[in-house]
Amino acid sequence: MELTKNISQTKIIKSVLAIILGSIALTISAKIKIPFYPVPMTMQTFVVLFLGISLGYKIGLASVGLYLLEGVLGLPVFSNSPEKGIGIVYFTGPTMGYLIGFLTASYLASKINNKDSFLIVLTKLIIATSTIYMLGLLWLGTLIGWDKPIFVLGAKPFLLAEIFKVVLLALITKQILKIRSFI
Secondary structure, three states, rough: HHHHHHHHHHHHHHHHHHHHHHHHHHHHHHHHHEOOOOOOOOOOOHHHHHHHHHHHHHHHHHHHHHHHHHOOOOOOOOOOOOOOOOOHHOOOOOOOOOHHHHHHHHHHHOOOOOOOOOHHHHHHHHHHHHHHHHHHHHHHHHOOOOOHHHHHHHOOOHHHHHHHHHHHHHHHHHHHHHHHOOO
């Protein structure tokens, strides 16, 4: 009985630590801007997908959820905060749909497994990333008006960077999946 209790406590501690570290990794990925054409690239979407693949859907979603909660509560975790605001005001701005899409993307990425071929992994990652952009564009259009070139403003500048990140992630997914066994 005592051994089972200790194993359970150890698993909870490992899970909480993974959630916190995942949120920290997501914050760091939001702050580092890599020069890329046509706009600078952050590694946020890469980390969101990585969290889903490496931690599974429960811990991956909890990590992304903690990150979003930290941002809503006013911690400057988002990409352009505090420069462009913090808290709920920033969260409900033009990027809210993309931020919510992080949850769906992490969940979908968690469905990748060792049996998937490279093309299946790549397809699943493209679908997962697409949910970020679908939700982002839906919110952006609602916020600024559908008469604006929503796709040109909210997706087109980022597509080349997303392709790079998704292909890179697909290439290393089999190694990343090994992390799950430690959690």
